[in-house]
Amino acid sequence: xxxxxxxxxxxxxxxxxxxxxxxxxxxxxxxxxxxxxxxxxxxxxxxxxxxxxxxxxxxxxxxxxxxxxxxxxxxxxxxxxxxxxxxxxxxxxxxxxxxxxxxxxxxxxxxxxxxxxxxxxxxxxxxxxxxxxxxxxxxxxxxxxxxxxxxxxxxxxxxxxxxxxxxxxxxxxxxxxxxxxxxxxxxxxxxxxxxxxxxxxxxxxxxxxxxxxxxxxx
Numbered sequence: 001x002x003x004x005x006x007x008x009x010x011x012x013x014x015x016x017x018x019x020x021x022x023x024x025x026x027x028x029x030x031x032x033x034x035x036x037x038x039x040x041x042x043x044x045x046x047x048x049x050x051x052x053x054x055x056x057x058x059x060x061x062x063x064x065x066x067x068x069x070x071x072x073x074x075x076x077x078x079x080x081x082x083x084x085x086x087x088x089x090x091x092x093x094x095x096x097x098x099x100x101x102x103x104x105x106x107x108x109x110x111x112x113x114x115x116x117x118x119x120x121x122x123x124x125x126x127x128x129x130x131x132x133x134x135x136x137x138x139x140x141x142x143x144x145x146x147x148x149x150x151x152x153x154x155x156x157x158x159x160x161x162x163x164x165x166x167x168x169x170x171x172x173x174x175x176x177x178x179x180x181x182x183x184x185x186x187x188x189x190x191x192x193x194x195x196x197x198x199x200x201x202x203x204x205x206x207x208x209x210x211x212x213x214x215x216x217x218x
Contacts, residue, residue, distance in 0.1 A: 036105045039112030046127040047071060054131075062140070069139040070131065074204065076104035079130060138211045145203035149180075152210050157217060159183055161206070163199060178202045185217050 190202035
């Protein structure tokens, strides 16, 4: 099962007024930044409330883990693509992380636009449907992705994943590229400014692929 249900109930075009939607990609940077911050706060409030109401027996740590994964750049960027928001975004970033962040920020900005144009109730309803479309059990596994991907690989293939890492310099800053393999099979890679972040994120990507049934070995 995918982490995000591809049959999401609404597209961006259906919930945001036409004029604002058409002008979304022309917003000035400072206006976009303010909308992104505002939308982030709205989204935080709604998702936290939904997490607490849905799982009243969860401890605070579990609530924070689920909340953190739902609003991660990886999940928000995937949702943005599914609802068609990604088509409205143009950027010149070649970094996977920056690309995800730009699209995730756009999702948060669109949440602010929706709140300001359609009101709290419509925004709450939309985010609630998104909340219910995500696989919460799988998202919680991502919180400890390195360990859980290793467990999955051993259970399914009786193989322990191994990682390689290289460094490159971009604009006078070192970035770490980490690749993960199962036996001789390359699974995926990630690029970050710290080795720890790169390994954690590549494990999340690999585990997500595994949970969605997208890993096949030769």
